[in-house]
Amino acid sequence: MPPVRRRPSKAMFVVVAIGLLALVAGAAWWRGARSEAAESAWRTVQVERGDIRVAISATGTLSAISTVTVGSQISGQVTDVLVDFNSQVNQGDVLARIDPRTYEAQIEQGAAQIAGARASLSQAEAALRNAELDYRRKSDLGDQQLVARADIDLARAAYDQARAQVTSTRAQIRQQTASTESTQINLERTVIRSPVDGVVLTRTIEPGQTVAASLQAPELFTIAEDLSQMKIELAVDEADIGQVRQGQTVAFTADAFPDRQFRGVVAQVRLAATTTNNVVTYPVVVSVDNGDGTLLPGLTVNAEIEVSNRADVLKVSNAALRYKPVGGDVAPAPSASGGRGGGALLADLEQVAAGLDLTPEQRAAFDAALAAQRERAGARAGTGAAPAGARGAGGPPPGAMAMRPGGGGGDAGMQAQLRQRMRERLQEQFAGFTRLLDEGQRQRWDAALATTLGATRATLYRLVDGRPEPVQVRIGASDGTSTEVRGTLTEGDVIVTGERAPR
Structure with missing residues (x-):
């Protein structure tokens, strides 16, 4: 009999399949473990796209834009008070009356004295006419030498x-x-009238009370001219006042209305600083629309002045800006031109030019100047030129950064000189391009160039293939947690914020 061939059992197939799966899983685990080991040495965050809102917090008090204090210029007893707290009044309305009898009697007395004086005037005029006639007669007789000269003189x-x-x-x-x-006039002043349209906030007199105005005018009423428009006077710390500008939006709340948020606009930044317990604050006046009459004078408010609101920008955690590699300074990121940090500046100049609506001729001149700039920066990098801070009177190389790696500012005076030299060098190298610009384009170019050179720059460290790679960026607004960044970064890039201790 021929031998019987046994077919492989199902159990053998299962065993083989399980073995293959185990091998694949082991290989995947090994590769993941290697990658995780490479990346676990760093603490990282990702570059995100979102909004950054920067606001300054302050407290203040609501008040009417114009508040008028109504007093009395005369003394006397108050006979009538015709308004009360919260009374709506119009200009010219009678608010109160003071007893007028004293002044009425003085007017009658004065009228009698005027009448007596006019009677005396009539007598004096009659005596004048008689004396004039007597003098003329005697003067004529004196010409005829019929009377003595002494009589004429008399x-x-x-x-x-x-x-x-x-x-x-x-x-x-x-x-x-x-x-x-x-x-x-004093008699007319016994009637106290409203000088403006408004609402009575305070009343300090009652009928029968005596008003004494001998030294200063007593305050009888306080009238808010218009409560549909109000103001807040905020006390802003000196550290924040430099960011406050007229026209900025203000959001505020009041304890009386905890579920509502109100808005206003910065109307004035006053220069009258106040020092309290060695803390210097500046008053900032905020105008508020109170058309519905909800807000009341005297309310304490908690306000936030929105000094910057950047929408849909790249941002990174502030921890990434504070990170510096262990072991000393690290060179800044190499630029596309080969220079030290020049790529970020040249990229900014390209963005500035893109917003100027250049003609083909202007664009060609800009491209030529930019190419020459890249070539000079690359030549300096290739020859191992000295760092920007050590070039002496010659200034930094074109496009080199005046900021130290990691955003350190260095000496303020030296940084200002370096920026000025860099600006002069760029103006010289782009002179052919700027000559082709019209007046509006030239103003925009100069303003953007000044902003770009004055911008703060820092070095971030992007994680590429498990190793940090320095990238220079331009720093924008910060809300205390995240900071806007501009440069060669893209959304999703992994940025190093620290190093993990080895296990």
Whole structure:
């Protein structure tokens, strides 16, 4: 009989399959373990795209834009008070009255004195006419030598006295008339009227109370002119005041309305600094629309001044900006041109040019200047030129960074000089391009160039194939947690924030 061939059992197939799967899983685990071991040596974060909002917190008090204090210029007893707290008043409305009888009596007395003075004037004018006639008669007779010269002189003196008496009486009438008019004004002041349209905030008098205005005008009422428009006076710390500008948006809340958020606009940054317990603050006035009448004068508010709001930008955790490799300084990221840090600056210049709406001729001039700039930077890198800070009077190489790796600013005076030299060098090298720009383009180019050179730059360390690679970036706004970055980074890049201790 021929031998019987046994077919492989199902159990053998299962065993072989399990073995193959184990080999594949082991290989995958081994590769993952190697990758994890390479990356686990670093603490990292990813570059994200999102919004960065920078706000300054401050407290203040709501008040009316214009508040008028109504007082009394005269003394007397208050007879009527016609308004109360929160009363709506219009300009000219009567608020209160002071007893007018004293001033009415003074006016009657003055009128009587004026009448008496006018009667005296009539007598003086009659005496003047008589003295004038007497003097003329005696003067004519004196020409005929019929009277003595002494009589003529006496008649002349009597005439002059009568004329002076008339002048004096007229002056008395004017004086008494002015006094009466002054009393009439005081009589009108016994009626206290509202100088503006508004609402009564405070009232400090009651009927029957005596007002004494001998030294200063007493305050009777306080009127808020218009509560539909209000203001907040915030106390902003000196460390933050440099970021506050007129027109910035302000969001605030009040304890009286915890579920609502209100908005306003910075109207004024005042220069009158206040020092309290060695803390210097500046008053910032915020205008608020209160058309619905919700907000009340005197409310304490907690406000946030939005000094920057960057939407849809690349950002990275601030921990990445603080990281520096162990073992000393590390050279900045090499640029595309071969220079030390020049790539970021040249990339910024390309972005500036892209926003100028250049003509073909202007674009060709810019490209030529940019290519020459890259060539010079590459030549310096190839010849091992000295670092920017050690070039002496010759200044840094074109496109070299004035910031130290990692964002260190160095000496402020030296940094300012380096930026100025760099600006002069760039203006010289791009002179042919700028001559082709119109006035508007040239102003935008100069402003953008100044902003670019004055920008803060830092070195981040991107993790590539398990090793950190230095990348220079331009730093933008920061909200305290994340910071806007510009450069050769892309969303999702892994950035080193620290090194893990070996296990």
